[in-house]
Amino acid sequence: MxxxxxxxxxxxxxxxxPCREVIARAESALHGWLDRHYPRITAEFDVAAMRAVRVRMADDRPDLAADLTALRAAALHWHVERAGYPPEVTEAAMEVFLAERNRVTxxxxxxxxxxxxxxxxxxxxxxxxxxxxxxxxxxxxxxxxxxxxxxxxxxxxxxxxxxxxxxxxxxxxxxxxxxxxxxxxxxxxxxxxxxxxxxxxxxxxxxxxxxxxxxxxxxxxxxxxxxxxxxx
The missing domain is CATH 3.40.50.1000 (HAD superfamily/HAD-like)
Structure with a gap:
């Protein structure tokens, strides 16, 4: 020293x-929740496709580079808006994701x-x-x-x-x-x-x-x- x-x-x-499996589980849980409650989103986008949208948004929104929660929320809002659901769905969806994301071992x-x-x-x-x-x-x-x-x-x-x-x-x-x-x-x-x-x-x-x-x-x-x- x-x-x-x-x-x-x-x-x-x-x-x-360990993190990789936590993120994968959280994204899967979010997709399952959307499929049950807001299926117009999941009818068009599987987990990988939703991830691709978020990656593209990260390229387009450098202002969100330091805030992964804000980036994920912005991507979810894009899906919610595209599918014609009310904007408050974004906040509920984020809570589903974050609850799983913080369930670490x-x-x-x-x-x-x-x-x-x-x-x-x-x-x-x-x-x-x-x-x-x-x-x-x-x-x-x-x-x-x-x-x-x-x-x-x-x-x-x-x-x-x-x-x-x-x-x-x-x-x-x-x-x-x-x-x-x-x-x-x-x-x-x-x-x-x-x-x-x-x-x-x-x-x-x-x-x-x-x-x-x-x-x-x-x-x-x-x-x-x-x-x-x-x-x-």
Whole structure:
């Protein structure tokens, strides 16, 4: 460690819980709900086709790039309007999606490790996505939660880390960030002047063109030993 960590920030998706299957399940649940209640939408668009509409909208609406909830709501509104349903359907549909999107299952070591570290450090949840930590099984563990929508930019833009340091009154050198993505987490944190831990659960090779993380772990199990000198 170049400086003692005073604040710990954590990426969410694929760092604290698996995400890909969560999104797939949430999109399937939303489509099923629409099929039961607003079938004119699903008669024309399956899950993949709805996803394609959202991708096209992301290209057309760069103003929504940092807010995945707003982007998804805008795409749903397009479907609702096209099918001739009232606009309030969009809000109800979004709640169906978000309820499933936040029904995550943390990796087995995560709750205990976070509870242990939380006794010694302020913990901050940071995400490019639209998970709401207060609606997940990890509610109540974090002292602060920030999303790209909150700060107006996605990692690797430094806006999120800058907001963390401003909110908690620490310099970048006293922030340690933990995440799974070499660019959006590790490189972004290092470029900001923070310390970075790469959680490499799948044993992936480190991209040769990037400066390595300060530490690499296969799970959060190693964090207490790294930070507190105590095994998990």
């Amino acid at each position: 170049y400086h003692p960590a005073r604040i710990l920030s954590f990426d969410l998706d694929e760092t604290l819980w 943390p990796f087995e070591e995560v709750p205990e490790v976070l509870e242990r570290l939380g006794a010694h450090y302020p913990l901050v949840a940071v995400t490019n996505g639209n998970a709401d930590i207060s609606r997940t099984p990890l509610a109540g563990i974090f002292d602060l939660a920030l999303s790209a929508a909150d700060v107006g930019a996605q990692k690797p833009d430094p806006a999120m880390f800058r907001a963390v340091c401003r909110e908690l009154g620490v310099p970048a050198s006293n922030l340690l960030h933990v995440g799974d993505d070499p660019v959006r987490d590790v490189q972004a944190a290092r470029d900001f002047g923070a310390q970075a831990v790469w959680v490499n659960r799948d044993g992936a090779p480190w991209p040769e063109e990037l400066v390595e993380a300060h530490h690499e772990l296969t799970s959060l199990h190693g964090l207490p030993a790294l930070l507190l000198g105590k095994p998990a």
